[in-house]
Amino acid sequence: xxxxxxxxxxxxxxxxxxxxxxxxxxxxxxxxxxxxxxxxxxxxxxxxxxxxxxxxxxxxxxxxxxxxxxxxxxxxxxxxxxxxxxxxxxxxxxxxxxxxx
Amino acid sequence: xxxxxxxxxxxxxxxxxxxxxxxxxxxxxxxxxxxxxxxxxxxxxxxxxxxxxxxxxxxxxxxxxxxxxxxxxxxxxxxxxxxxxxxxxxxxxxxxxxxxxxxxxxxxxxxxxxxxxxxxxxxxxxxxxxxxxxxxxxxxxxxxxxxxxxxxxxxxxxxxxxxxxxxxxxxxxxxxxxxxxxxxxxxxxxxxxxxxxxxxxxxxxxxxxxxxxxxxxxxxxxxxxxxxxxxxxxxxxxxxxxxxxxxxxxxxxxxxxxxxxx
Amino acid sequence: xxxxxxxxxxxxxxxxxxxxxxxxxxxxxxxxxxxxxxxxxxxxxxxxxxxxxxxxxxxxxxxxxxxxxxxxxxxxxxxxxxxxxxxxxxxxxxxxxxxxxxxxxxxxxxxxxxxxxxxxxxxxxxxxxxxxxxxxxxxxxxxxxxxxxxxxxxxxxxxxxxxxxxxxxxxxxxxxxxxxxxxxxxxxxxxxxxxxxxxxxxxxxxxxxxxxxxxxxxxxxxxxxxxxxxxxxxxxxxxxxxxxxxxxxxxxxxxxxxxxxxxxxxxxxxxxxxxxxxxxxxxxxxxxxxxxxxxxxxxxxxxxxxxxxxxxxxxxxxxxxxxxxxxxxxxxxxxxxxxxxxxxxxxxxxxxxxxxxxxxxxx
Numbered sequence: 001x002x003x004x005x006x007x008x009x010x011x012x013x014x015x016x017x018x019x020x021x022x023x024x025x026x027x028x029x030x031x032x033x034x035x036x037x038x039x040x041x042x043x044x045x046x047x048x049x050x051x052x053x054x055x056x057x058x059x060x061x062x063x064x065x066x067x068x069x070x071x072x073x074x075x076x077x078x079x080x081x082x083x084x085x086x087x088x089x090x091x092x093x094x095x096x097x098x099x100x101x
Numbered sequence: 102x103x104x105x106x107x108x109x110x111x112x113x114x115x116x117x118x119x120x121x122x123x124x125x126x127x128x129x130x131x132x133x134x135x136x137x138x139x140x141x142x143x144x145x146x147x148x149x150x151x152x153x154x155x156x157x158x159x160x161x162x163x164x165x166x167x168x169x170x171x172x173x174x175x176x177x178x179x180x181x182x183x184x185x186x187x188x189x190x191x192x193x194x195x196x197x198x199x200x201x202x203x204x205x206x207x208x209x210x211x212x213x214x215x216x217x218x219x220x221x222x223x224x225x226x227x228x229x230x231x232x233x234x235x236x237x238x239x240x241x242x243x244x245x246x247x248x249x250x251x252x253x254x255x256x257x258x259x260x261x262x263x264x265x266x267x268x269x270x271x272x273x274x275x276x277x278x279x280x281x282x283x284x285x286x287x288x289x290x291x292x293x294x295x296x297x298x299x300x301x302x303x304x305x306x307x308x309x310x311x312x313x314x315x316x317x318x319x320x321x322x323x324x325x326x327x328x329x330x331x332x333x334x335x336x337x338x339x340x341x342x343x344x345x346x347x348x349x350x351x352x353x354x355x356x357x358x359x360x361x362x363x
Numbered sequence: 364x365x366x367x368x369x370x371x372x373x374x375x376x377x378x379x380x381x382x383x384x385x386x387x388x389x390x391x392x393x394x395x396x397x398x399x400x401x402x403x404x405x406x407x408x409x410x411x412x413x414x415x416x417x418x419x420x421x422x423x424x425x426x427x428x429x430x431x432x433x434x435x436x437x438x439x440x441x442x443x444x445x446x447x448x449x450x451x452x453x454x455x456x457x458x459x460x461x462x463x464x465x466x467x468x469x470x471x472x473x474x475x476x477x478x479x480x481x482x483x484x485x486x487x488x489x490x491x492x493x494x495x496x497x498x499x500x501x502x503x504x505x506x507x508x509x510x511x512x513x514x515x516x517x518x519x520x521x522x523x524x525x526x527x528x529x530x531x532x533x534x535x536x537x538x539x540x541x542x543x544x545x546x547x548x549x550x551x552x553x554x555x556x557x558x559x560x561x562x563x564x565x566x567x568x569x570x571x572x573x574x575x576x577x578x579x580x581x582x583x584x585x586x587x588x589x590x591x592x593x594x595x596x597x598x599x600x601x602x603x604x605x606x607x608x609x610x611x612x613x614x615x616x617x618x619x620x621x622x623x624x625x626x627x628x629x630x631x632x633x634x635x636x637x638x639x640x641x642x643x644x645x646x647x648x649x650x651x652x653x654x655x656x657x658x659x660x661x662x663x664x665x666x667x668x669x670x671x672x673x674x675x676x677x678x679x680x681x682x683x684x685x686x687x688x689x690x691x692x693x694x695x696x697x698x699x700x701x702x703x704x705x706x707x708x709x710x711x712x713x714x715x716x717x718x719x720x721x722x723x724x725x726x
Contacts, residue, residue, distance in 0.1 A: 019121060022129060026136035026329075027337035032296045050135070064296030066119040070140040072129030076119040083113045125555060127571040156554040162428070172561060173569040177554045180431050181563030182424070183454055189421040193428020194549065196412045197386050197436070201551045219424070222417040 012085040014061025014078040018053060023073045025050035032068040035060050057085035123147045125156060125176045132170065136336030138326025138343075139168045139235050141293040142302070143206070145324075146233060147175060149306040150202075155314065159202045162191040164216070166208035167241045185216025188223040191230045202313055204231040210240035213249040213275050220279065220321075227284025227318040231309045234275065234321070237328035238347050245331030249273045252350045256333060272350060276323045280357040286318035288357040292325035292348060294340035305355065317360060325351060366533045371496045371525040374532050375465070376401030378503035379437055381536040384463070385411035386429035386436040388422040392444050393699055394526040395467040399439075419444040423451040423464075430460045431562045433548025435507050439465025439519075442473035446481060452516060453482025457564035457585055461510035463503075464488070467521045469700035470692070471616060474671035477518050478645045485582075487589050489517040489596055490644035494620040496530040501537060502642070508539040513592050520644065523700040524617040598651065599642035604630055605655050608637025610718045613652070613676050614665040615641050618690075618705060622665055625710045636714060644672070652679035659684075661721035663714065666690040667702050685721065689713045 023046060029038050030053065038053040046052050053065075053073070061078035122129040125147040133140060150156055156177060163172040165184040172179040182190045187205035195203040205212075212220050212234050220232055239257055240246040247257045247264060250272050254263040264272075280288040287309050291302030302324055309320035325347050327339035334342055369377070376398050379387070387406060389399035399415070406413040412429070416422035419440050426438035440448065445466055455462055466473055475481075477490045489509050493499035499521065506517040553560045561569050567581045568574060576584070601619075603626055605611065614622040619640040626638040639655070641648050656662070661684055664673045670688045677686050693702035 014115060014118070017121075019129075022121075024135035025336070028136060028327075028340065031337075031340065034296075061118055062296075063119040064299075066121075067144070067299045068141060068293070068296050070133065070135070070137050071131075072122040072126075072140070072144075074119065075117060075121045077115045078118045079113040079115040081113065127569060151555075156551075158551040159554055160549050160551055172563060173566055176557060176559045176569075178549045178551055178559050179561045179563070179569075180428065180549060181458070181561070181565060182427075183450060183564075186420070186424045186451065189416070189424025190428035190431070192414070192421075193386065193388070193425035193430070193436070194432055195428075196414060196425070197429035197432045197434040198550050201432075201549075218418065219421055222421060 008087060009084040010058040010087050011082050012057050012059055013082045014059050014076060015090060016055055016059060016065060016077070017075040018055065019073045020046050020052045021048070022071050023050055023052040024071050025052065026070060028068045028070065029053050029065040029074070032064040034062050034064055038065060055090045057087050057090055123151060125151055127174045127176055131174065133167055134330045136327055136329045136339050137167070138237065138293045138328065141299060142235055142324040142326055143168065143171050145299060145303045145306055146206070147177065149303060149310060150177065153307065153310055153314070155202045155310060158200065159204070160194050162187040162194065162203065162205045164205065164207035164211035166211050168206055168208060168235055171206070184211050185214070185219060187211070188216065188219040188228070188230070188232060192223055192228050195228060195230050202310065204233055206233050206235065208241065209234060209236040209238060209250040210248040213273055217249065221282070224279045224282045224285040224319045224321065229313055229316055229318060231313050231320045231322065234323040235326050236323050236347070236351065237326045237331060239328055239331035241328050241331050245328070250275065250351065252346055255346060257331065274351055276321065276351070276356045279321055284319050285321060285357065286359045287312050287320040289321070289355045290323040290325070290351060290353050292343060292353050294325070294327055294343040298353065308358070312360060323351070325353070366531045368529050368531050369496070370397070370527060370529045371499060371521070372397035372527070373401050374496050374500050374534060375503050375521065376405055377534045378500040379463070380405050380409060380411070381534060382504040382507040383435045384437050384507060385409065386426065386434050387411070388414040388416045388425040388438050390416050390419045390422050390440060390444060392441050394469070394523040395439055395441050395444070395465065397526060398465060398467060419447040420451065423448040426462055427451060427455050427460065430462045431549050433545035435511070437463035437465065439467065442466060442468050442476055445473070445476060449480070449482035452488070453480060453484055453486050454564040455516055456486035456488070457484065458562050459514040459585070459588065460562065461514055462516040463506045463510055463519060464516055465519045465521060467523070467526045469523060469698065470694060470702065471522070471618065471667040472671070473520070474644065474666065474668060477520050478647070478675070485586055485589065487592065487645055489513065489515060489592065490520055491517065492520040492615045492642060492644050493525065494616055494640065496525065496528065497532050499525055500532055500534050504537045508542070509596065511542050513596065515588070515592060520616065522617050593646050596643065596646050598646045598648040600648040600651055601640040601642060602638070602651070603627065604637035605639070607635050609635040609659065610661050610663060610714070610721055611637045611639055611655060612663045612665055612714055613639045613641070613672065615644060615672060618665055618667055621705060621707065621710055625707055625714060629711065629714065634715070634718065636718060641672070647675045647679070649675070649679040652676060653681070656680040656683040659725050661717070662686040663689045663717045665710070665713070667693050667705065685724070687717055689717055
């Protein structure tokens with residue numbers, strides 16, 4: 001679990017690549033995410049018109065999102081060493097292209 | 102198919118721990134509804150087969166329902182059966198080729214309505230197959246109608262005021278029914294409405310397939326899945342709905358494990 | 364191998380095992396039950412499996428599963444039990460699987476069920492109808508060859524008499540031309556290769572397959588396969604006295620045996636009668652009958668039902684000659700298909716009467 005004391009940084013153990021175009025906006029990942037680092041977009045939509053999740057710092061690479069997602073949206077990466085990452089959105093999490101066939 | 106993460110300003114080194122989809126699934130894209138629990142369950146099934154190194158021995162026998170699309174989407178040998186008939190086909194495969202690992206994939210309408218006789222007989226015979234039930238309490242593919250597992254009060258297309266015991270009788274708790282048969286050696290009920298339940302369900306699947314590989318007898322894993330479309334609710338509400346309605350009646354847990362005295 | 368006195372059910376079972384049948388599933392029903400008993404006794408000794416299915420529906424399902432592994436498989440029942448199996452039988456055709464299906468029928472009322480199929484959609488079974496036990500022994504083996512060759516169910520249409528009469532037969536394996544290997548058979552081994560096998564009535568191949576075709580195209584290929592079977596399977600029939608016959612009697616199965624006896628007797632007495640006994644009921648020997656429907660000839664159809672093969676004979680004759688139905692339902696109190704009207708004397712009378720009528724109408 002991330003520290004309860006709010007600082008500018010949060011210990012981050014991994015990251016996810018999000019296949020934005022595969023998402024059907026079902027929201028299951030949001031509640032499944034233990035550190036709570038996924039948030040559904042509100043106005044932003046993918047090409048099919050669905051909202052999709054965005055990642056912020058603090059991912060623990062627990063894989064809950066990947067396991068609960070019905071649409072195979074997540075690819076989960078675990079860092080060799082946890083890093084202190086600046087709080088806020090992780091720009092690398094968005095994938096511009098479909099990652100599945 | 103696997104891609105490197107897009108470069109961070111300071112990219113830490115790491116490794117992939119979960120790919121978009123299991124390698125035994127041909128395509129991640131499918132036509133099932135948003136929030137459907139079936140792909141979640143099916144992911145666990147193929148991942149367990151891969152983990153146990155059973156893929157070159159496995160034959161999947163599919164029933165008819167929304168999940169039928171996956172008979173063509175698994176890189177596992179597949180035999181497509183008729184609605185309710187997968188257990189008898191699976192029996193034929195296993196008896197003709199006893200060294201194969203044979204499992205069925207069926208919905209509640211398929212298994213507990215049309216095919217109730219077949220699964221009961223297969224369990225009674227101790228047929229060395231694993232039947233996997235995807236239970237969402239509705240006939241999903243035809244639009245969300247009552248099945249034999251629909252719980253009292255559940256609103257479906259043909260029970261708009263909720264299942265009524267006087268009109269429609271009571272649900273069949275199939276895992277509990279099958280557990281009474283001596284030929285059934287492992288019967289468990291899991292769910293995919295939370296990551297924790299997914300993990301629990303994977304352990305149940307693993308045990309079921311291990312027991313089949315050991316020739317122990319009939320194994321059965323029921324997996325409660327979300328069907329927001331059939332339940333007339335938002336996708337985000339489905340996990341709670343499952344807990345409050347389906348799992349309250351079809352309780353999650355290992356119902357029978359004769360190989361485990363504890 | 365020596366000839367021995369064997370009951371039909373046992374001879375058929377031995378013939379199936381001799382043909383390499385290694386999976387059988389069935390549900391007891393008179394007069395099919397004895398075949399199941401014999402298969403239960405014979406198969407374990409050759410490393411095969413006989414399943415006592417809990418219902419006809421499960422019997423055909425188990426046979427379907429076994430057949431999909433490439434194992435020579437069979438099931439069966441009587442007409443009523445086959446009625447239960449119809450959905451599965453039509454889907455097994457659509458899945459392009461070999462399967463031998465026995466109908467030890469109660470009478471001849473199942474001709475439509477066998478030749479048209481009682482299931483849904485466009486499909487056909489090859490149908491073989493023996494008239495005595497030595498022929499049954501040959502046709503039971505031919506059934507497995509045809510099923511494998513055409514990847515389609517083959518129905519063996521027997522009856523109560525065939526099941527329970529004893530005859531002296533020699534049961535030895537017949538030789539057939541080589542068959543292609545069953546590389547489509549399921550055994551798990553192609554899993555994980557990117558090209559895992561699939562056997563399905565509703566789809567030809569998996570997603571991602573470079574030769575993927577849709578459901579409509581899949582059904583079209585099945586239709587092509589049926590056409591190929593209709594043209595490629597040799598129709599079989601026994602013919603007597605076709606060259607000089609003024610009246611040709613058409614009959615199949617056990618009644619066909621009686622017709623053969625009566626026709627030969629009448630011919631010895633100088634009467635110009637002949638017989639065509641279809642052995643393949645599908646493909647029906649249409650061209651043969653068509654070629655015989657010439658001049659002043661008349662046809663009579665003898666079957667123990669209200670007139671089913673009668674339609675196929677009329678279709679083959681197509682109005683060129685008169686076709687009269689001289690059969691009819693005949694059941695004793697058992698309902699098991701024992702026909703009190705099946706006899707040499709009544710048949711002689713009917714055939715003679717029909718010949719006289721045909722001559723009068725011509726004049």
